Amino acid sequence: MIIDFIxxxxxxxxxxxxxxxxxxxxxxxxxLIKKVIGLNILSTAIILFxxxxxxxxxxxxxxxxxxxxxxxxxxxxxxxxxxIVVGVSITAVALAIIIKIREYYGTIEEDEMAExxxxxxxxxxx
Amino acid sequence: MTIVIDVxxxxxxxxxAFLSIYFKNLLNSTIILGAYSLFVAVLWTTLNAIDVAFTxxxxxxxxxxxxxxxLFSKVEWEDRSTPSKDRKxxxxxxxxxxxxxxxxxxxxxxxFGDHSWVTNTYLVPDYLARTLEETGSPNIxxxxxxxxxxxxxxxETTVIFIAGLCVYLILRKGEDx
Numbered sequence: 001m002i003i004d005f006i007x008x009x010x011x012x013x014x015x016x017x018x019x020x021x022x023x024x025x026x027x028x029x030x031x032l033i034k035k036v037i038g039l040n041i042l043s044t045a046i047i048l049f050x051x052x053x054x055x056x057x058x059x060x061x062x063x064x065x066x067x068x069x070x071x072x073x074x075x076x077x078x079x080x081x082x083x084i085v086v087g088v089s090i091t092a093v094a095l096a097i098i099i100k101i102r103e104y105y106g107t108i109e110e111d112e113m114a115e116x117x118x119x120x121x122x123x124x125x126x
Numbered sequence: 127m128t129i130v131i132d133v134x135x136x137x138x139x140x141x142x143a144f145l146s147i148y149f150k151n152l153l154n155s156t157i158i159l160g161a162y163s164l165f166v167a168v169l170w171t172t173l174n175a176i177d178v179a180f181t182x183x184x185x186x187x188x189x190x191x192x193x194x195x196x197l198f199s200k201v202e203w204e205d206r207s208t209p210s211k212d213r214k215x216x217x218x219x220x221x222x223x224x225x226x227x228x229x230x231x232x233x234x235x236x237x238f239g240d241h242s243w244v245t246n247t248y249l250v251p252d253y254l255a256r257t258l259e260e261t262g263s264p265n266i267x268x269x270x271x272x273x274x275x276x277x278x279x280x281x282e283t284t285v286i287f288i289a290g291l292c293v294y295l296i297l298r299k300g301e302d303x
Contacts, residue, residue, distance in 0.1 A: 008237035010129075014136040016228045018143055020221050025147040027217040030207030033152050033197070037159055040190065041143045044166055051175045056241035061174040062266040064258055071254055072174045073246050074266040078275060080178050081267075082282045084185055089289035091190050095197050096296040102201045109207050 011052035018045035030110040032101065036094045043087040050076040050083075128172065135169040152203040156194040163187035177267045 006013065022045060025038030054076035062074035098108060105113050142162040146155045163186040170179040209217075236243045253270060263269040271279055 005233070009232055009235070010133065010136070011238050012232045012235065013229075014140065016225060016232070017140055019228070020225050021140070021143045021147065023224060024217055024221045027220060028209050028213060029147070029205070030209060031152070031205045033194070033201070034147060034155070034205060034207075037146055037155055037194075040159060040186075041146070041162070044163070044186070047178070048166070048169075051170055051173050051178060052238060053245055054175065055173050055239055056246055057239040059174060059239075059241070061176050062254075063176075064264040064266070070241060071266070073250050074253065074270055075250060076245075077175050077178050077267045078270045078278075080175070081181055081271060082278060084178070084181050085282055086285055088185050088190050088193075089285055092193055093289050093292045093296070095193055096293040099197065099200050100296055108201055111207065 011055075012049060015045050015049040015052060018042075018048065021045075032098050032108045032110070033095075036091060036098070039094070040087065040091060043083065043090075047080045047083055050080050131172055132169070135165055135172070138165050139169065150205045152205055153198065155205075156191060156198075159194070160187050160191040163190070177265075177271075 019042055022038045022040075022042030025041065026035050029035055029038065054073035056070060056072055058069045059072040060068045060070075062071045062077070101113075102108050105116055107113060107116075139162060142158055142165060146158040146162060149155045149158070163182060167179045167183040167187060170176075170182060240246075253266060253274070257266050257269045258264065261269040261273045263273075
């Protein structure tokens, strides 16, 4: 039963594993660039899930042609084109903010930034 | 035959994703992320999502790798973080809970490639039947993107414009102070 489950849905399972790898990277890494890499992997996993939903058995690419049994579902493809572009926009803005943080703190590690913040508070109180 | 290629590329993907978060040298991570995007593009060609594949190859593997590499001219490429033990426990438990819920979610779904599922029978045959005479485009994805869902595409363009504006405003040296 478990083997049937895995064979029938291997694409969805791979999407879930990728999603969890990305989520783990976002939570655990103190380095900001690693967090952005995790976000990229996460968005790709979600796109993989949608594209897997759109694939049908014996389907051909959604371009009109002769001798076609059935076409794949074109609607998720359209939505995921938008999602890819939005993902790259997120990456660009996040990296710009990282450059600004590096200019202000001199580091991109969360722990060191927290230390600098605490020291500044102590100086302010004195 | 397709299942063998699919499983091979999915294994590549998982290995590449794992390695790109495993390396402590961020240049390695970035290069492997580019390779990951390229694997994804090939996988989407095998899944017949051709438009998505070349968008990913150009935008995901190209532009975002270039963005990461240009970042390293200003930021060091060494990951010096050492996650504490509490954080590892919290992250592992969150990942396990979310993974359990997601796997619970896909048990209800029909098998991969099922053409009688509701997402493939509702509204889509309508698009497939009417696109050629209504828009004249043989590529259905392009027809939906440019014609039926033109407002979506317009919004996407707005998103790119706003993202570019944000990057400009964030990185601008303050001349007006």
